[in-house]
Amino acid sequence: EAAVTQSPRNKVAVTGGKVTLSCNQTNNHNNMYWYRQDTGHGLRLIHYSYGAGSTEKGDIPDGYKASRPSQENFSLILELATPSQTSVYFCASATSSAETLYFGSGTRLTVL
Amino acid sequence: QQQVRQSPQSLTVWEGETAILNCSYEDSTFDYFPWYHQFPGESPALLIAIRPVSNKKEDGRFTIFFNKREKKFSLHIADSQPGDSATYFCAASPDTGYQNFYFGKGTSLTVIP
Numbered sequence: 451e452a453a454v455t456q457s458p459r460n461k462v463a464v465t466g467g468k469v470t471l472s473c474n475q476t477n478n479h480n481n482m483y484w485y486r487q488d489t490g491h492g493l494r495l496i497h498y499s500y501g502a503g504s505t506e507k508g509d510i511p512d513g514y515k516a517s518r519p520s521q522e523n524f525s526l527i528l529e530l531a532t533p534s535q536t537s538v539y540f541c542a543s544a545t546s547s548a549e550t551l552y553f554g555s556g557t558r559l560t561v562l
Numbered sequence: 563q564q565q566v567r568q569s570p571q572s573l574t575v576w577e578g579e580t581a582i583l584n585c586s587y588e589d590s591t592f593d594y595f596p597w598y599h600q601f602p603g604e605s606p607a608l609l610i611a612i613r614p615v616s617n618k619k620e621d622g623r624f625t626i627f628f629n630k631r632e633k634k635f636s637l638h639i640a641d642s643q644p645g646d647s648a649t650y651f652c653a654a655s656p657d658t659g660y661q662n663f664y665f666g667k668g669t670s671l672t673v674i675p
Contacts, residue, residue, distance in 0.1 A: 483663075492568075492667035493606065493649060508662070540605060549594065551663060553605035 452475060456541050456554035463561050469528040471557050473541030481544040483551065484508070484516060486537040489518040493540065499524055500546075531561045565589060567652050568666025576674050581639040583669045585652035588633065592654040595628065596663075597628045597637050606651060610637070642673045 454475045463469045483498040497506030497516035504522050505516040515527040528535055538546060542551040567587045575581045596611035598647055612619040619626045624675045628635045652666040
């Protein structure tokens, strides 16, 4: 079964601080994604990647950067965190045919 | 712009009834339509999916009905059980080779024993 691990599980940050959310997958999937989940909005795509070294903007990329240094790792970076970025963040991976997204357990981020 | 619209936002049914969740989309390039479910405190997981070459896909008590002309698809959960209580998300993806998924806002389903 696909394994996607996110860290940390919970994070409290201060406004203006830098936050890095990490994701690791051990399934050799080419595609990786970062979503945020908010009540009333469902899952919204922030950034995604086709493979090591690639990052692409999703639907709501403003205020976020992404990094894919290797096949296994995909990070989401908030350079200047704001309270509006308080949310639950999910990382997901999929093969190139991408018929199934495998989600990590999520990171609950609170920006005070 | 909401690519995929989902209704109702919440749904309550009695055990044994059929729950019907609805979605619609605008982009005719969408080629793949999965449904994910998410139990409280857990992450979303794929439940069932359909491609428009077919207008129906069954997996046990779960059935997707697809109407390409009207750009609508629905999930029917037959003989609903309390264990089906969860949030259900429909999604759509274009056949572009990299599969960017657009999710609906979700339906919170409660099944009363």
